Amino acid sequence: MKAVRRWLACLAMIPLMAAAASAQDKPKIKLGFAKCAHCTPLVLTPEYAKDIDLEVVPFNTGNDVLTALVSKSIDVGQITYLHYATALDKGFDVMAISGQVNGGSQILLSNDLPVEPNDWAGLKTMIAERKAAGKPLKVAASRGNAQDIHMRGAFAKQGIDIAKDVEFVNIPNPSDHAQALRRGEVDLICSVEPFATQIRQVKAGKFFTYPYDQSAGELTNLMLTRSDVIVANRKGLQSTVGAIVKVDDFVAKNHDAWVGVITKVTGLDKTIAEGAIENLKPDYRMYKPQALAIAAMMKELKYISKDVSAEVSKNMDYSFLQAASGLSAADLGNK
Incomplete structure (x- = not known):
């Protein structure tokens, strides 16, 4: 009888042991994202990546995400096309594997400035007057993020030299912009x-204005990994990209869910989140021609030290997106 009981006990343990082994066998991916409205849908990705152990980690800025990625603290990072070019300029081992959300930039003025929306002529006149008076207009952004390059590109197109015509102020954390x-x-x-x-x-x-009239257009977010992760954990990356594609499709149709994750991650009011998503476009594609234009603009603006066009093209891996979406590389932006 004792032997039978031991045998039955062993049988009862088999499902538990199998479940534990299955959990251990799951590929693990740690994904980092910045706490902006674009990026918050990424908190939903674990729900769409059931076959892997996907951990999502928030950071204050895209610069923090990139630092974590290159230092191997995370496996996948949500950054921007700007960070991508900057990383390649510095010789970092990064590979672009997916887009995520684009748009999300606004140029805003002090309430005291007598300039109407989209009145570049009026703004340029004011900049010239302030410069002549020795009190240059103070313009700000979080240096190194997409909004910074969007602003610089838009200013350059209007003939405004940020290095000479205005005084640039770096405010690293976007949550501090309102108070500034x-x-x-x-x-x-x-x-x-x-x-x-x-x-x-x-x-x-x-x-x-919306600063999209420049080489970067509305392009913002890009998902990066490293070559060692591609070699060691291709299954985990494929599931992660698949989850990003599904989440993009979901929030594009379900704005209430998107509003919910924005308020949860940022702590801002629902009305703010609802207004924000009107300026955002879920899009998992990677646009190589525009990425090359961004790199060229960054070189022209002396944001990077060398031409990284070859690296930009070489380090965009469309294979994960193709498998996840069923679309061709050309349809995904590799034109």
Whole structure:
């Protein structure tokens, strides 16, 4: 009888042991993202990646995400096309494997500036007058993020030299942008959603323009990994990209869910989140021609030290997106 009981006990343990072994066998991926409205849908990816152990980790900025990626603290990082070119300029081992969400930039003005929305001529006149008076207009962004390059590109297209015509102020954390405008520390700022919408809704500043008339267009987010992760954990990366594709499709159709994750991650009001997503476009494609244009613009603006066009092309791996979406590389932006 004792032998039978031991045998039955062993049989009962088999499912538990199998479940534990299955959990241990699951590929593990740690994904980092910045706490902006674009990036918050990534908190939903573990729900769509059931065959892997996917951990999602928030960071304050894209620069922090890139640092974590290259130091091997995470396996996949949500950054921007700007960070991608910067990383390649520095010789870092990074590979682009997916897009995520684009848009999300606004240029905002101090409430005291007598300039109307989209009135570049009026803004340029004011910049010239302030420069002549020895009190240059103070313009701000979080240096190194997509909004910074969007602003610089838009200014350059209008003939405004940020290095000579205005005074640039770096405010690393986008959550500090509203207070900087409110306190009068800056006159103009290019901010990211949902903080840009927050500035308008709390009346800390007023809308000037969407800075998409430049080489970067609306392109913003890009998902990066490293070559060692591709070699060691291809299954984990494939499931991660598949989850990103599914989440993009989901939030594009379900704005309430997107609003929910924005408020959860940022702590901002629902009305701010609802306004923010009007300036955002879920898009998992990777646009190689535009990425090359961004790299060229960054070189021209002296944001990077060398031409990284060859690296930009070489380090975009479309295979994961092709498998996840069923689309060709050309349809995914490799044209």
